[in-house]
Amino acid sequence: DAGITQSPRHKVTETGTPVTLRCHQTENHRYMYWYRQDPGHGLRLIHYSYGVKDTDKGEVSDGYSVSRSKTEDFLLTLESATSSQTSVYFCAISEGRGQGATEQYFGPGTRLTVT
């Protein structure tokens, strides 16, 4: 299994509070991604990173920010959590060779509940 960990694995927080989720990899892969998974929607991309300090938005980026100061860590921050952000969050990594996409490897997920 690819070395990807996510922390915390479960979190309950109140509306309006900031929340930071951490993804850590030991594979030295260039690309890192944050997705949210909701019933009936599959996985939707929030943000992704293509290198240290290089990030871009995905399809559902409103209300989220990310940072990547080291190759191995990719942080997702909910600036002011809302109930609509209750979801399961997955981190993924990809080697991302220059010629074509390689597969993604996924972390175990973080279940976030906003009350």
Add this chain to the structure above:
Amino acid sequence: AQSVTQLGSHVSVSEGALVLLRCNYSSSVPPYLFWYVQYPNQGLQLLLKYTSAATLVKGINGFEAEFKKSETSFHLTKPSAHMSDAAEYFCAVSLYNFNKFYFGSGTKLNVKP
């Protein structure tokens, strides 16, 4: 824009029967295609991938998928279902030389004894 459609959010088969999970994609350029499996309370695991080599791709656990450009499809099959195949399956597409992935909404496979 790229999109992935998985027909049937729930599929139920009997143990030993053929498994067929459908995936259609839309892409203006040749895509890379993937199938992932997710067991309850776990992350996604790669089953197989198509990257423009052979159109029939074999994956783990006896699954295979065939890329059909004319039909823009990448259906997943397994000749004989096993109880351990019960899970949710996701089809995903990515473009050549581009590292964003687009996922279908998933198909939950139920295997009846």
